Amino acid sequence: MQKIITLLLLVLSISIYSQNDQSKLKGQIIHGESKKTLSAAHVLNLNSVEGTITNDVGLFELTAKANDTVLVSYLGYSSIKLKVTNDLLKGNELVIALYEKPEEIREVVIKSTQLIGVLEVDVKQVPKDRFTRIHINGLPQTYEIGRPKGKDFSSPLAGLFQPVDFLYSLFGKKPKQLKKLQKLKKEDGLRKMLAGKFDREVMMEYLEMDRQELSELLTDCNYSEYFIKKASDLQMIEAVLDCYENFKALKKGKIERNKIPVDKN
Template identity: 40%
Template sequence: MKKFLTLVSLLVFSIGFCQEDDSDTAVQELTATVVSAQNDLPLESVHIINLNQVVGAITDPKGRFTIPAAVNDTLYLTYLGYKPQKIRVTNDMFRFGETKIALTELAYALEEVVVRPYQLTGYLEIDVKNLPINNSYQYSISGLNRSYEAGSKSPSAVTKVLGAILNPADMLRNLFGKRPAQMRKLRKMKQDDEIRNLLASKFDRETLTQLLQLEKVDIEDILNNCNYSKSFIMTANDLQILDAISSCYEEYKVLNRN
């Protein structure tokens, strides 16, 4: 009888422990306040992204925000003029509440800037010769309705274009096949309005690199191989870059499935 009671007690303890552990990792609503580290005043319109759940939030006039999160999730905070910050979600942030997150203001050192305008004369034939030349080459094959930008004029550039045209599935598989976890986030990112609004106002690729866990050079490489021009890569906002990568990834999934 004693052995039976001991066994029951152990089972109850184990079930209780498992339930407690599950509650720690469950997604809950996390509320916190963002302030300036310099004066402890609340910061309005700070963007917060949960990199694990791929959802976003923004602080109200009192610096408060609420976002779905689980223990050990990573929050990424960005605000104009302040250093971006990553915060790891802990049990205490749920148990005690009133979590305060301080952002540090960036110190900019302004350097002397020398402006060298184009030497324009007003005569078109002369002025066009003074403008910088885009050295990227567009390649096309008769019968196809698309052209491909491959950078400098060289045999390797031509090979790159031919590979993209003749073997699109293999080319895209090399781009996305090694990054399944990162690419699966794309659809979630496109569905969250807060993330889309944030990316539409940014051009530095910093938030994208955090969300996709890619380097900037990887993002450029993907877009280059998906036939986006250098001018688009250089001038598009982060939301346009996200949509471009997502479109290319959807094409890869179709080709890979076939």
């Protein structure tokens, strides 16, 4: 009995120590040149998947512990990743300066549809909506109507590196990454934050992909180029998780079918 009490006290002590190990990281986000405060900047702890948004004067407060990595981002500005040290958790407010990204001006080609006023002819001239999505009963994911870009996986080696296979393998080896994405999708505060983000940085961090690889993954999941360019980070996370669940179900179904004994009679 005494051993049991001692064990319980030890577990309780470890739990209390673990809770006390977490502190509040406090700081302010400012413009790197004008020094003006930035309100509604995003601050996300990549380890604990907890996030917050700066207030009207750029201040934030976030739970963190030593060695956590914090991603700080603001629309139109270069994001930074901050490694939390014990010194940063001693109560002193941290001032983080973000700098505007250089603006890229791209050539835009505008094409018009020539209509002549005859309904039978004009209907054929109007382009069809290639991004209409349909729902298939039994599957949670919707799919976009249109001819997907074909990929050549003719060699056995190329077939091993299909983006969806890589995703399935990644989540199998690192289930914590999957849980982090699921938490981002589930919690209201994080959903609200990601609904206004379009930089893909959180996804690239958790999926261990660059921007091009992420685009290829969504294309492999039957999402259009339009969706990949215009979707918010929240929509992208939902799309990747839906794609993974469908792929897992198909994979499991294939394995189950292979297990069915064949009647030789």
